[in-house]
Structure formats: structure tokens, C-alpha cells
Amino acid sequence: xxxxxxxxxxxxxxxxxxxxxxxxxxxxxxxxxxxxxxxxxxxxxxxxxxxxxxxxxxxxxxxxxxxxxxxxxxxxxxxxxxxxxxxxxxxxxxxxxxxxxxxxxxxxxxxxxxxxxxxxxxxxxxxxxxxxxxxxxxxxxxxxxxxxxxxxxxxxxxxxxxxxxxxxxxxxxxxxxxxxxxxxxxxxxxxxxxxxxxxxxxxxxxxxxxxxxxxxxxxxxxxxxxxxxxxxxxxxxxxxxxxxxxxxxxxxxxxxxxxxxxxxxxxxxxxxxxxxxxxxxxxxxxxxxxxxxxxxxxxxxx
Amino acid sequence: xxxxxxxxxxxxxxxxxxxxxxxxxxxxxxxxxxxxxxxxxxxxxxxxxxxxxxxxxxxxxxxxxxxxxxxxxxxxxxxxxxxxxxxxxxxxxxxxxxxxxxxxxxxxxxxxxxxxxxxxxxxxxxxxxxxxxxxxxxxxxxxxxxxxxxxxxxxxxxxxxxxxxxxxxxxxxxxxxxxxxxxxxxxxxxxxxxxxxxxxxxxxxxxxxxxxxxxxxxxxxxxxxxxxxxxxxxxxxxxxxxxxxx
Ligand SMILES: Nc1ncnc2c1ncn2[C@@H]1O[C@H](COP(=O)(O)OP(=O)(O)OP(=O)(O)O)[C@@H](O)[C@H]1O
Ligand SMILES: [Mg+2]
Numbered sequence: 001x002x003x004x005x006x007x008x009x010x011x012x013x014x015x016x017x018x019x020x021x022x023x024x025x026x027x028x029x030x031x032x033x034x035x036x037x038x039x040x041x042x043x044x045x046x047x048x049x050x051x052x053x054x055x056x057x058x059x060x061x062x063x064x065x066x067x068x069x070x071x072x073x074x075x076x077x078x079x080x081x082x083x084x085x086x087x088x089x090x091x092x093x094x095x096x097x098x099x100x101x102x103x104x105x106x107x108x109x110x111x112x113x114x115x116x117x118x119x120x121x122x123x124x125x126x127x128x129x130x131x132x133x134x135x136x137x138x139x140x141x142x143x144x145x146x147x148x149x150x151x152x153x154x155x156x157x158x159x160x161x162x163x164x165x166x167x168x169x170x171x172x173x174x175x176x177x178x179x180x181x182x183x184x185x186x187x188x189x190x191x192x193x194x195x196x197x198x199x200x201x202x203x204x205x206x207x208x209x210x211x212x213x214x215x216x217x218x219x220x221x222x223x224x225x226x227x228x229x230x231x232x233x234x235x236x237x238x239x240x241x242x243x244x245x246x247x248x249x250x251x252x253x254x255x256x257x258x259x260x261x262x263x264x265x266x267x268x269x270x271x272x273x274x275x276x277x278x279x280x281x282x283x284x285x286x287x288x289x290x291x292x293x294x295x296x297x298x299x300x301x302x
Numbered sequence: 303x304x305x306x307x308x309x310x311x312x313x314x315x316x317x318x319x320x321x322x323x324x325x326x327x328x329x330x331x332x333x334x335x336x337x338x339x340x341x342x343x344x345x346x347x348x349x350x351x352x353x354x355x356x357x358x359x360x361x362x363x364x365x366x367x368x369x370x371x372x373x374x375x376x377x378x379x380x381x382x383x384x385x386x387x388x389x390x391x392x393x394x395x396x397x398x399x400x401x402x403x404x405x406x407x408x409x410x411x412x413x414x415x416x417x418x419x420x421x422x423x424x425x426x427x428x429x430x431x432x433x434x435x436x437x438x439x440x441x442x443x444x445x446x447x448x449x450x451x452x453x454x455x456x457x458x459x460x461x462x463x464x465x466x467x468x469x470x471x472x473x474x475x476x477x478x479x480x481x482x483x484x485x486x487x488x489x490x491x492x493x494x495x496x497x498x499x500x501x502x503x504x505x506x507x508x509x510x511x512x513x514x515x516x517x518x519x520x521x522x523x524x525x526x527x528x529x530x531x532x533x534x535x536x537x538x539x540x541x542x543x544x545x546x547x548x
Contacts, residue, residue, distance in 0.1 A: 051395055077397040086392035089384070091319040096312055103308040104397045140392075147397065 002065070004029050004151060004182040005050065010059035012045050019045040021206030023059075027199075032173065032183040034193045034200030036288075038296050042206040043186045044084050047153050050184070051081055064150055077105060080149030082140045084156050084186070090129035094120050094139060097128065098146060105147035117172055118142040119165065133160040141169065145176060152176060155186045170196050190289045202295050209295040214288055221294055222286035223260040227267050229278035231255045238274065242266050305398060309406040314413055323379070327371050328418050331364045334486065335422060339430045350489040354518050357430035361422060362441075362513040363485045366448060368418030370480055370506045372411045373452025374459070375473040381407070381460025382469040385548060394547045404541070407460075408453040415449045436519035444512045447527075451509060451534040458537035461545040485510035505533040 003026035012020040020042040027033040052072030098111040244263035342356035351359035463469040484506035
């Protein structure tokens with residue numbers, strides 16, 4: 001099946017900076033695809049080119065078989081957008097905004113339901129300017145979904161949401177995907193990327209540094225596994241024979257084994273075989289954050 | 303169509319919720335009407351006001367002033383504010399067409415202009431004994447063309463002026479110059495040559511003449527109408543060309 005989104009060698013610069021240098025990826029139908037990367041990496045620029053909001057300098061783009069550069073009007077009816085930066089008129093009320101955006105499309109969703117789902121019913125008659133940051137954000141997400149889009153672009157959707165609202169948002173976005181939509185999600189939250197995205201691209205300096213499922217990325221770029229347990233004075237020389245074990249350190253009674261791949265299970269198996277069942281055995285896996293920092297460096301490079 | 307009507311309805315509600323704009327657009331011309339009425343009353347003077355009574359002259363002129371205030375101040379400030387704050391960005395990402403946005407602004411201008419015209423007429427006719435319009439049908443046509451013309455100018459200003467401040471500055475200066483010299487201030491007959499030359503460059507001068515002619519019983523001035531049409535079409539085309547979403 002043809003991918004819903006195809007990006008080939010996208011390039012986009014502003015007056016003095018190259019924002020997107022060379023980005024290629026594709027997103028399959030019904031996928032939740034994440035874009036992760038440091039500030040200024042070019043995520044928003046990439047997404048805005050796909051939405052037809054910016055003109056690419058080079059490369060080939062396709063969304064739902066439509067060229068977002070030349071047929072933006074056609075695409076807008078099929079896509080939903082939550083932009084990183086935008087606003088509504090100060091004095092427009094929550095229900096008016098939803099009602100208005102619902103009128104833009106003949107097959108819109110029932111907006112009172114959306115208002116309820118995104119926890120805005122109590123704010124129905126509140127003006128946009130009186131909403132809190134998180135409430136505005138939820139309104140923008142609801143507006144992005146009101147025309148029942150086939151592709152949804154969410155640029156830092158959960159910025160400013162409290163932890164409960166974030167988890168709620170994840171559930172709702174999974175629901176949208178299960179309803180047949182494809183989702184492109186820009187985020188700075190590792191747990192969000194790990195929990196919500198089927199695949200993700202790590203973008204750095206306008207290029208894709210890595211691309212894959214969260215699990216694959218962790219295995220490939222930060223496959224480090226660590227097992228610790230207490231063993232007293234027991235002889236552990238057999239540990240070195242176990243495949244995937246790289247290093248064994250003893251600090252008093254505590255043993256720390258470092259390795260990769262299935263090392264943890266193998267060590268646990270070995271312990272049982274040698275008649276040891278330490279109750280405090282812990283394993284530590286690398287996280288997406290380790291991958292991120294490894295690929296993009298830490299600190300504020302930009 | 304549903305989208306356009308809904309957008310227009312929302313925009314009207316937003317206008318009513320914005321007291322300062324409301325005041326400036328609808329109340330300011332009324333104040334000027336009372337000031338001029340208090341000074342000149344409505345006795346005809348063969349050497350001024352096209353030979354008719356001052357308030358017969360000023361009443362259609364102030365309907366023109368309401369229309370000019372919408373086009374020179376209200377609309378540009380509104381549109382550039384939308385651009386500056388990112389409202390246009392959000393609208394651009396939605397399926398709405400830029401012409402629907404323009405059309406809704408024109409429809410809102412109409413509603414405000416109609417309210418302004420009714421209020422001015424309802425005050426001027428009983429208080430200053432202003433004569434009723436001679437040719438109502440032509441007056442209505444002139445009114446529609448006038449609103450379209452200033453909406454077109456307003457959309458152009460709102461399309462090219464980047465910020466609310468810029469729109470406010472430029473709009474207010476244009477508005478007050480036109481208010482003073484284009485027919486809403488001293489009668490054209492008493493202005494000196496440079497003032498008249500300057501007035502010749504302003505659309506409000508021609509719009510006021512177009513509104514006065516059918517009201518006062520003068521015949522329709524085709525050359526004057528041609529100039530108004532130019533002020534309608536050229537800015538309209540330029541705004542489609544130069545409109546910026548951000
Ligand atoms: N309108 C603009 N004019 C000039 N430069 C811009 C503009 N928008 C973005 N840039 C520059 O392009 C680069 C990429 O910006 P972009 O907004 O795509 O980054 P991002 O990955 O979305 O970052 P963040 O995580 O901070 O949102 C940055 O260096 C930024 O300064
Ligand atoms: Mg961004």
C-alpha cells in the first residue's frame with residue numbers, strides 16, 4: 001500500500017539559516033509517527049511544509065496522494081492541524097470556535113462530543129483569552145480533529161498539559177488512529193514518543209539522525225543493559241562465561257553486570273542454575289532519552 | 303456558503319464585543335454630526351455646501367464617514383491584528399478560502415454601515431430637519447458601492463500593513479485627513495487650492511459626492527462613479543495579490 005505521507009530530500013532554508021537540510025521519511029496508513037529533536041532542529045518547518053503552510057526549497061512531498069505545495073486547498077479539507085504557534089480571536093467563545101471550524105467541512109465530527117472529550121464543556125462560554133494555557137492547547141487539538149481529518153499534524157500537542165490531561169490525550173489520539181487516521185506528532189516528551197508512536201524519527205540540524213520503532217532505536221543506539229544484585233562472598237567467576245556480558249563489577253556485596261541484548265535473562269538463568277535467588281535483582285535498560293542524548297548531544301547547542 | 307455566514311455571524315459578535323471599535327465607528331460620526339449641526343444648522347447658502355442646507359449636505363457625508371472609518375481603521379486593524387497574533391495562521395491551516403475571509407469582512411462592513419447610516423439618518427432628519435432622500439433606489443446603489451469600495455481599501459491596508467500598530471497609525475492618519483478635507487469638514491467651496499488638490503486624491507471625496515447626488519436630487523455623476531469604481535477594483539486586485547497570512 002502506498003504510504004500516506006512521503007518526504008524525499010526535503011530542503012528548506014530561511015534568510016540566514018538552513019532549517020531543513022535533507023529529510024526523507026514516509027508514514028504508513030494508520031501509523032502514529034513521531035518527530036523528536038532538539039530546539040531548532042527543523043521539526044516544525046518539516047511539518048509546515050507537509051501542511052502546505054511553507055514552500056519547500058527542494059525535495060518531493062506527497063500527503064494522501066496530494067502535493068501540499070501546489071494543491072494545498074485540496075489537502076486542507078483532509079488534514080487536521082494543531083500548530084505550535086497560533087491563536088484565535090481574544091473574544092471568541094470556546095463553543096463558537098468549535099462550531100465555526102466544524103462548519104468548514106461538510107462531514108465534520110459532532111463538536112459538542114469533542115468539547116466533552118477534551119474537557120472543555122465547563123468552559124463552553126469562556127472567551128479564548130480567558131482560557132489557561134493547557135485549556136487553549138486542548139481547544140486547538142479539538143479544532144484539529146473537528147473536520148474528521150485523514151491525516152493529523154500535532155506540533156507539541158501536550159505542551160502545557162498536566163500529567164492527567166497528557167495521558168487522556170494519548171488515549172484520545174490512539175482512538176483517532178483506530179478510527180483510521182494517520183498521525184504525525186512532534187514532541188519533546190520521551191515517554192510520549194515511547195508510548196504513543198509506532199515509529200519515530202530523531203531530527204538534528206535539519207537531518208534525520210535515526211529512524212525506527214522506539215524499541216529498535218533503543219536496541220540499536222543504546223543497547224546497554226545493567227543487572228545488579230547482592231551476592232555476598234559467592235564465587236561468580238562463571239558470569240564472565242555468559243554470552244553478552246561485558247563487565248562485572250563488585251562493590252562489597254553488590255554485583256553490577258553490564259552487557260547488551262538478552263544478557264539480563266541469561267544472567268538470571270545462570271544465577272538460578274548456581275542455586276542463587278537474590279531478592280533484590282534489578283535490571284536497567286537504556287531509554288529513549290539515552291538514545292536522544294547520544295544522537296543529538298546534550299546541552300543547548302543551538 | 304454556510305461557512306461564510308457562520309464566519310460573518312461570529313465576526314459580528316466579535317465586533318459587538320469590542321467596545322472601542324464600536325464607539326469609534328458608530329459614535330464618532332454622530333458626535334461630529336452634532337457639532338456641525340450646532341454650528342451651521344440647515345439654512346441653505348448659495349456659496350457653500352453645493353448650494354443646499356449644511357445638514358442636508360453633511361448627513362450623506364457622515365454616512366460616508368462611517369463607511370470610511372470601517373475601511374480605513376476598523377477593517378485594517380482587525381485583519382492585521384489577526385495576522386500579528388497568529389489567527390490567520392490558524393485559519394490558513396483550515397479548509398477555509400481566503401476569499402471567504404475577505405467576503406465575511408465585506409458582509410460585516412455592510413451590517414455595520416447599515417446600522418451607522420440608520421442611526422445618522424434617524425438623528426439628523428428630526429433634529430436638523432434634513433430633507434428625505436430624493437432618489438432612494440440610486441442612493442441604495444451608491445451606498446452598496448461605497449461600502450464595497452472602502453471594504454476593498456480596508457482589506458488592502460489590512461493585507462499589507464504588518465502589525466496592529468502600523469494599521470492603527472496609517473489608518474487613523476488617513477481617516478482624519480479624509481474627514482477634514484474630503485467633505486466631512488469645512489465645505490469644499492471655502493478650502494484653498496492645495497487642500498482641494500489633496501482632496502481630489504482621496505476616495506472619500508468621490509464616495510461622498512456619490513452618496514449626496516441621489517440624496518439631494520442632483521443627477522448621477524458618471525465620471526465621479528468611474529473614479530469610485532477605480533478605488534474599488536484596484537485595491538481589491540492588489541489585496542488578492544499582496545495578501546500575507548503571516
Ligand atoms: N519564520 C522563520 N524565519 C527565520 N528563521 C526561522 C523561521 N522559522 C524557523 N526558523 C529557524 O529555522 C530553524 C528550525 O526551526 P523549527 O521551528 O523548524 O525548529 P523546531 O525543530 O520546530 O524547534 P522547536 O523544538 O524549538 O520547536 C531554527 O533555527 C529557527 O531559528
Ligand atoms: Mg517546533
